[in-house]
Amino acid sequence: MLTTSRGISLVLAVAISALTVAFLLLMDDATPALLLVAGGISFSVSYILMQVTLEFLIFKEISNIYGVFEKIQKKDYSNIPDKSDKLSISPLRKINKSINLYAQSKNKEIEALQKNAEFRKEFIADISHELKTPIFAAQGYIHTLLDGAVDDKSVRLKFLKRAAKSLNALDKLVQDLLTLNQMESGVVKFNFESFDLKEVILEVIEELEQKASKRKMHIRFSYEKDKTFRTFADKDKIFRVCQNLISNAIKYNNDGGEVQVNLKTHKNNITVEVKDNGKGIPPDDLKRIFERFYRVDKSRSREGGGTGLGLAIVKHILEGHKSKISVSSTLGKGSIFSFELPLEKLETSLPTLR
Structure with a gap:
């Protein structure tokens, strides 16, 4: 009984009442009714105050602490109550809050580990498949030659x-993997320089015109003739971004x-938009197109020789420029990819009067 708040409150209330009556007995005019x-x-009054104090400020908090401890012992970090925002005068609330924060941090760590484990499984499956395709193809051709077709x-x-x-495709895949890994680990250094973004895009278009003409496509490049499009960035990597998007x-x-x-300018930025009028990207796929090896149309991507790493590399390159890639798409109408770079303003010096 003494282990509960009611039992302790009852004992203390009886003691306080007895002390009060004993004190009043010392007075000569104390009547039985007064006592x-x-x-x-x-x-x-003593019982109510003790009960409220013990129940809500001590026993309830201790019960909550034991509840959290039980979850921690069972390694169950889910549904940990968050009471950090509630005000309380309980001296145990700070301890309870610290334990809750610890349990929540452990829960986040477990969720992160689970996501990483799932990502690792998907990555191993994807990389195994991507490596297997060109290797098996090259093996098939070489073994056929060794079996007599070489004559x-x-x-x-x-x-x-x-x-x-097939071996060139394998080499490109490995190179893209190395590039992406270096970017994610921060090994790749960016060589910033001043250059005309318009000239870079023109160079990319010239390189890809033959690829477009094979499918009877036309690449249109729109920009304002009277404006400058100089920016300060890594020219080679921005060339790769434009090359990949186009x-x-x-x-x-x-x-x-x-x-x-x-190609547009707006205040202190240059905006690059690449638009097509193809099939478009489903809404569910838009969230994942920048992941490694993720393809919306897997069969067409492999036929086109893609590694599935291009957009992931684009994302990391632009993040290295403190920018980001944006995408909007409508099924049946096409997609628009865009990004921004800082506009480098030319400093013009005013003539000095003599």
């Missing part, structure tokens, strides 16, 4: 070209479609 009333009032000159040349193409716009567009590249 009874004083004892009853002191008992009632046929026309077959030999054709199979060697196909094997070389190449993807060609790859995922419809035959005979159009790729529109817009």
